[in-house]
Amino acid sequence: MSVVLSLSGSPSASSRTNAVLAHIGRRLQVAGHQVQQLSLRDLPAAALLAGDRTDPQVAAAVQRVVEADALVLGSPVYQAAYSGLLKTFLDLLPQNAFRGKAVLPVVTGGSPAHVLAVDYALRPVLHSLGADHVGPGWFVLARHVRLYPDGGAVLDPEAATPLAEVTGGFLRQLDARALLTQPTTPAPSAQPTGTADPASVAGSAAVAGSAAVAGPAAVARSDAAGPVVRVRVVRDGDPALAPLLAELKVEYGTRYGRVNPNTELTEVDADEFHEPNGVFLVLERDGHTIAGGALRRKAADTAEVKRVWTDHRERRQGLGRRVLDELERAAVRLGYRRLYLTTGPRQPEAVALYRAAGYRPQFDVAADPETIGPLAFVKELTAAIPADPTGTEPTAAAPALRPALAGADR
The missing domain is CATH 3.40.630.30 (Gcn5-related N-acetyltransferase (GNAT))
Structure with a gap:
């Protein structure tokens, strides 16, 4: 299990950027990873603008970045660039703050004209901070995310499908890194010819x-x-x-x-x-x-x-x-x-x-x-079993379901 820091550069409390990050975070959590949230808008503005690394809240945020195994960065796009809030925070990080980490960048914006913001504005900065791997990321159009006052969001397929794909690639990267850090153990002795591993037999039978x-x-x-x-x-x-x-x-x-x-x-x-x-x-x-x-x-x-x-x-x-x-x-x-x-x-x-x-x-x-x-x-339902359009019925080897003896879905 990896500790993934989800870092939001949105200046708004309720935003499409935050909704997209939450969606990605849920995908990472169901895959078994620990996801922590860091919203930069909660940090003291005066300390950020002054570049005050000694401020307790800023120092704690920087430390969370350093300690995380991987990061997901999200930001809205303004004038073809990620938010000033995110830029200010990235400027406060140590030069190699992302060393040894995988990073997945995601940005949101109102126009396809900003679609290259990830590659041309954000990706070079992430590499300069030492990231070992920067995922392909994704640009999410604002009209593809419908927000609700209670924090819910509906993502159009145009957003949900590619986000699932880039998150899947990020998960594969995390899994590969986890395998590299696992201690090596001697390979189990081979089973004699014609003899199956008892554990495999039991699992298959179950x-x-x-x-x-x-x-x-x-x-x-x-x-x-x-x-x-x-x-x-x-x-x-x-x-x-x-x-x-x-x-x-x-x-x-x-x-x-x-x-x-x-x-x-x-x-x-x-x-x-x-x-x-x-x-x-x-x-x-x-x-x-x-x-x-x-x-x-x-x-x-x-x-x-x-x-x-x-x-x-x-x-x-x-x-x-x-x-x-x-x-x-x-x-x-x-x-x-x-x-x-x-x-x-x-x-x-x-x-x-x-x-x-x-x-x-x-x-x-x-x-x-x-x-x-x-x-x-x-x-x-009709009393008769609905016709199978393929013409294929369960065989005798796989008996049909028994009748009851007695008497998207949220």
Whole structure:
């Protein structure tokens, strides 16, 4: 785990720069790193302008930079240059303050004319301070970030997707550095030919066993547009759930700007997503989780849809609708006749998906979603299992889900 300092050069308490930094910080946190925040606007202005390194608050801020393993720097762009607040602070740092560190620069601005501010204005300064690695960074247009008074923010795909990519590259850099600092240990002795590592066998059996208990371990459904997409029922703790749950935490935390059971995905016990009352399934392509969703029991004949997600790199391919179709098929097998779900007021993409899939809004669609709160939908299911568009049904080796014996989602 690395200690990453998120340093904001924005002079505003509530700004798009801060929202973008918070979004990146959440991505780093769900990946297991410790993120600390430093807002330069909180430092004494007189000491900064005077270049007073002896001021206690300024000295403490400088020390935090020196002690951090890596940094994420954010600043608005003014006249094709990063903020004067950030420049003033960087001038106070020791010459090699960034030595041994990876740095990810991000800037925000109102015009594409400033898109080169990272490369031509900020990057040379970061290298001059001794940074070992400066990530490609990104310029975020102001119109791609919608701010809310409570600290939440909705990032347009034009901002969210490249930010996820540059943050992913930064994470790979942190992981590579962590490997270099790990003490070397002798390689384990090779297993005799034909003998598997007991730990590997146990781990594989646990994963395979958990899927088998829940239903079809892996049902292949051909995808005419590309490689085969596999539908797999999983249980809590399955590695395939990691990217789904991590992305949902980032998404909800960014949009609603707070930490609560809904944004941390703890409002529902994971056991509720297991048979006979529920199910958690993922779509996989080439061994990677690309989408998923879950059901849990709400009433004797009603299941609640939860955790619907599609990888940001795989969107606009119909995978969200595919997840809903698979969940509806599972719901009918489990004995449900109705589906219920809620999504948040800051998730218009989810609202559009559910309405297109035949879910009926239980709220005034003409009202401001912010005045409603959770947006509820329902859909009646037919008694017959919906037809699989690929014509592929679970095989006898992977039995269908059992009926119930009794009686984006926030």
